[in-house]
Amino acid sequence: MNIFKLSIKNIFNRPLSSVLSVILLSLGVSMISLLILINTVLKEQMDNNLKGIDMVVGAKGSPLQLILSSVYHVDSPTGNIPLNEAKAIEKNKMVGNSVPLLYGDNFKGYRIVGTNSNFFELYNLKIKAGNYFNNYFEAVIGAKVAEKLNLNLGDEFVSSHGLRETGETHDDSSFIVTGILEYSNSVADNLILTSPNSIWEIHADHNHSEQIDHDDEHDHDEHDHDEHDHDEHDHDNEREITAMLVKFKSPMNIIQFPRYINEQTNLQSAVPSYEISRLFKLFGFGIETISLLAYLIIIVSGISIFITLFNSMKERKYDLALIRTLGGTRIQLTMMLIFESLFLTIFGFLMGVFLSRIGLLFISNFIEASFNFSLNNIIIINEEWWLFLISVIIGLVSCLIPSIQVYKMDISKILSNE
């Protein structure tokens, strides 16, 4: 038996109030911790996918939607743009690299993207097995797609129209897996890549030339429905792409060029870094409100520990006096109270961190299922050491008054009043 063990026994001797204090603290800590985690991981992931993209060009509509669909592959595209207009931009002197993107199909919810080797360069993709796509209906699949759908080199699959699993299938043309990518921790992990020609080819044989499933009812004014029955699709001026990712030669161009496109052409340009910081600003208010609430809960837990200790001082005054008469010093009794308080707060903190990780796992699973997007690093982050410090301070502050009381306790008076 020692003072530390005695503290633990005391805590277990009043289970209800101890549990209440721990629950309150861990609730507050897990809320803040989860917010910090999501914010960090999400920002990291979003920034990672933004690398090398100065501007996105697509059909007119919401700029945020354009970014979300063509950079993060989570929203529906705004529509299609004529290939020759995209090529005109590509040839502009200010444009460095450009990556075309074509949507239209999916396989079991994973998007099939028509693009070229620039896409591989942009995300620094390496092929783990097999080869780059060269011919029609050859596909290179992301590492996660291969894992989740259990696809191997040489496997064939039939795509469905649209970006959701429920679209009609293109039974007459099937893709063959010619390459599997290494994990890149980018959007490419969840994509199926093929050549633009494959996408054009699939849709050429059908009674519609649009590459996008229009179930989504997005703005698609510029699509010409008269084209439906054309048999020839060889010409660039009839072909369309969904969007184009652009890297400028000089960072200066990011100011003029997007404005030029928005004002002078039928296309829309959006700057990802701007749209994403706008998005985070929108989140920001909510995050601050929840954080405030969480800090309030942590303070309430401190008050609950204080009240518990303060009340227990009255109940335990004879216990404490006995400990003194048995040779216990004032310091030992004070340490006992501090241990009790710190044990509750540190345990609460650990519970909170644990809960936040479970919460993150749940959210991660949810996001992955619905958006093909994963938050995969679960590590202790710096901000959480601050949270630990705050918990310890709360623990020390809540036992301050009881500790002073016990330090000043007059045992003779207590023992005489029996």
Place this chain on the structure above:
Amino acid sequence: MIETKSLKFSYDGKFVFEFPDIKLKDGENLLILGNSGIGKSTLLHNLAGILTPQSGSIKIFGNDISKFSEIEIDKFRGENIGIIFQRPHFVNSLTVKENLQLAKYLGKNLEGDIKETLSSLKILDKIDKKPNDLSQGEKQRVSIAIAIINSPKLILADEPTSSLDDSNCNNVVNILKEQASKKNAQLIVITHDSRLKKHFRTSLQL
């Protein structure tokens, strides 16, 4: 050898308790009798080092505890003095065994045999009980066990029998004397209970 000389104590600086000198040779027990309000507990707390006298000296086994610092007196008390209170006190979150372990820890005592002590008080079967689950008589025996586990050289008992009937009163006094002689400890009982007179050769009237 326990010796006090011209011991005075005051709570507020105005009303001063003056206690007669005590001189107790090794191996002797003492009964201190006095009516309520006369300062019995105050004397006991002075002897135990819980209160510090205004003036005078308290020599216990050659140490003048009135000159000790608070930390010294806490240590001395833990190692040399066992106290039994009128109403038994425990650390209620601990079992009987853990209370005794705590007493040993605080008194820095490695030797005290918990089971032997409890069985000599005939309460070994209560070893894993919480104090609140014990009867009044059992509680008193446990509090005696806590007081003697560290083999103190001096046992102080404050009104140990005042709420007991005659037969229980005799029982408790016999247990105290028996345990004191077993541990080679000197016993000082402070009480207003004159039934105890016949049990002690030496007594002092306050």
